[in-house]
Amino acid sequence: EAGVAQSPRYKIIEKRQSVAFWCNPISGHATLYWYQQILGQGPKLLIQFQNNGVVDDSQLPKDRFSAERLKGVDSTLKIQPAKLEDSAVYLCASSFRNWADTQYFGPGTRLTVL
Amino acid sequence: TQLLEQSPQFLSIQEGENLTVYCNSSSVFSSLQWYRQEPGEGPVLLVTVVTGGEVKKLKRLTFQFGDARKDSSLHITAAQPGDTGLYLCAGWGFGNEKLTFGTGTRLTIIP
Numbered sequence: 698e699a700g701v702a703q704s705p706r707y708k709i710i711e712k713r714q715s716v717a718f719w720c721n722p723i724s725g726h727a728t729l730y731w732y733q734q735i736l737g738q739g740p741k742l743l744i745q746f747q748n749n750g751v752v753d754d755s756q757l758p759k760d761r762f763s764a765e766r767l768k769g770v771d772s773t774l775k776i777q778p779a780k781l782e783d784s785a786v787y788l789c790a791s792s793f794r795n796w797a798d799t800q801y802f803g804p805g806t807r808l809t810v811l
Numbered sequence: 812t813q814l815l816e817q818s819p820q821f822l823s824i825q826e827g828e829n830l831t832v833y834c835n836s837s838s839v840f841s842s843l844q845w846y847r848q849e850p851g852e853g854p855v856l857l858v859t860v861v862t863g864g865e866v867k868k869l870k871r872l873t874f875q876f877g878d879a880r881k882d883s884s885l886h887i888t889a890a891q892p893g894d895t896g897l898y899l900c901a902g903w904g905f906g907n908e909k910l911t912f913g914t915g916t917r918l919t920i921i922p
Contacts, residue, residue: 739912796908802853
């Protein structure tokens with residue numbers, strides 16, 4: 698069974714530029730999560746989708762971050778404009794039905810903002 | 812806000828030694844999980860503990876959930892180089908569907 702796929706794996710941009718990350722969850726998984734992991738810290742949930750509806754986006758900086766999950770499958774996370782403090786690894790995870798099921802994580806996208 | 816503090820933050824020991832990593836909070840959690848994350852990869856679930864006082868064993872790893880459901884520990888017996896990685900605890904509060912991760916313990920086992 699294929700795992701959670703993410704691309705790109707690495708991205709370097711300058712501050713004030715825009716960037717987008719893509720995630721393809723495990724086939725059949727209804728719930729998708731985006732986490733931000735700053736170096737030396739644990740992951741922090743940014744947004745949680747169940748199918749194509751948002752369950753929780755309370756920690757998403759909505760003035761610059763946006764995410765969508767069209768058709769309840771793939772998802773994109775966008776940052777516009779990026780700040781230096783956005784440098785982090787962005788992890789995507791999915792679970793079969795809802796928050797109570799095991800989360801499976803992708804390898805992440807490492808973003809460096811210069 | 813529910814916070815999970817892990818200690819130590821860094822740990823480097825010789826192969827064959829034993830170690831314990833701690834995860835503490837002032838909040839009560841309905842359940843706690845432990846993950847291991849290797850460089851360039853996402854976290855991988857090791858175990859979930861759901862009952863206060865529960866102890867689970869996974870080969871050389873022993874996980875315990877505190878009686879008051881506010882803390883947990885991970886004990887590794889006879890550590891091996893393959894145990895090297897970032898260990899993360901994570902938990903759900905009661906009525907909270909958002910998984911909160913701890914600060915992490917970076918473990919290095921020296922051959």
